[in-house]
Amino acid sequence: MKTILITGGAGFIGSHLVRHWVEKYPDTQVVNLDKLTYAGNLENLKDIESRPNYTFEKGDIVDADHVKALFGKYRFDAVIHLAAESHVDRSIANPMDFIMTNIVGTVTLLNAARAQWGNDLEGKLFYHVSTDEVYGSLGEEGFFTETTRYDPRSPYSASKASSDHIVRSYFHTYGLPAVISNCSNNYGGFQFPEKLIPLVINNIKNRKPIPVYGKGLNVRDWLFVGDHVSAIDLIFHKGRKGETYNVGGHNEKRNIDLVKLLCRIVDRKLGRAEGESEKLITYVQDRAGHDLRYAIDSSKLSGELGWKPSVTFEQGMELTVDWYLQHEEWLRNVTSGEYQKYYQGQYGGRR
Ligand code: NAD
Ligand code: DAU
Secondary structure, three states, X not given: OEEEEEEOOOOHHHHHHHHHHXXXXXXXXXXXXXXOOOOOOHHHHHHHOOOOOEEEEEOOOOOHHHHHHHHHHHOOOEEEEOOOOOOHHHHHHOHHHHHXXXXXXXXXXXXXXXXXXXXXXXXXXXXXXXXXXXXXXXXOOOOEOOOOOOOOOOHHHHHHHHHHHHHHHHHHHHXXXXXXXXXXXXXXXXXXXXXXXXXXXXXXXXXXXXXXXXXXXXXXXXXXHHHHHHHHHHHHHHOOOOOEEEEOOOOEEEHHHHHHHHHHHHHHHHOOOXXXXXXXXXXXXXXXXXOOEOOEOOHHHHHHHOOOOOOOHHHHHHHHHHHHHHOHHHHHHHOOOHHHHHHHHHHOOOO
16 A cells, blocks of 8 residues: 655645545555644545545644654655645745745655655655746736746745755755646635635625725636646656646636626625625735736646646636535634634735
């Protein structure tokens, strides 16, 4: 039986990936290492927590002794590393957490893998999950390819860029088998409502102002989370070691158009009058250093490995709105307590 370590498995993408792996690969033991920060939630994995091939380990990837002990205990064959501080706005308010988890945490995992695997590298893999934000910001035209020069512009993207470089350096210097993917904006169920889509759905539902940064003209390239998971699975099994693969769905949307679409979908599903929720849209102070546009060219992944997204943007949005409307309790639980404080700090003084 193979044993795989997935870090950050209690978060948004991680929980989808863990569920996928546990269900699709019953002969693989999946160990989920997660610190359970505000973004980590074991409720996300309730349906699979008692599966025999699933184990949860609470811990911090920065804690070298703990990480080393886990490598000794489970003798992992592979790592899929997702644990990270992931929200740009929080990185602006508090960069240090990002430096620690995203950079030091990644190095800690790499060191533990190297020490455990030694020269026995047959079948071993360190898969680093990263973001398109490392490439910086595009103008009106063009796409990020795997050879686009790194130009991170927020503490979050700079910390992810740094971790990508370190992973590559371990491949080149020590021969550690590694692969990296850089993905565009994900959406779907279980996403923490600090991120645009779940935040907007929650606010529409509760008839609260919808905060749109600046003029709402920034563009993001949206991908349904299940399609990111299928890309990770494919790259894990078929990707070439030492390579980078961009993942994206060619769904570029201006924020304001996305927000208006969500208003229309939620209004329809809740039986509200047409145009009612658009009145909640409130333009607020822009994000500092706000990247204008992201757009991914994923032709290497589709050409080399045959990946393509299975869910259209329109289907994905319907599925996502349904998910949040059907998971009232989940939404209520994650938006009580700490979230209220965060929300007040982030949006209270923003005009
Ligand atoms: P998330 O914030 O929802 O989840 C992160 C998880 O990591 C949480 O469960 C948290 O508890 C855990 N974690 C944080 N610090 C930790 C630490 N020090 N030790 C152990 N666990 C820790 O993030 P997400 O949106 O699911 O993103 C997952 C990964 O994918 C990240 O590496 C992110 O950079 C990358 N990514 C995200 C997107 C996106 O759109 N969300 C797109 C591309 C890449
Ligand atoms: O591109 C991949 C990245 O996508 C991931 O690496 C990050 O982990 C993930 O958080 C996401 O980053 P963004 O900054 O693009 O996502 P966010 O949902 O925070 O914001 C999306 C856009 O919406 C962005 O242009 C900022 C804007 N926005 C966001 C919030 C939270 C608003 O206008 N209002 C808001 O309240």
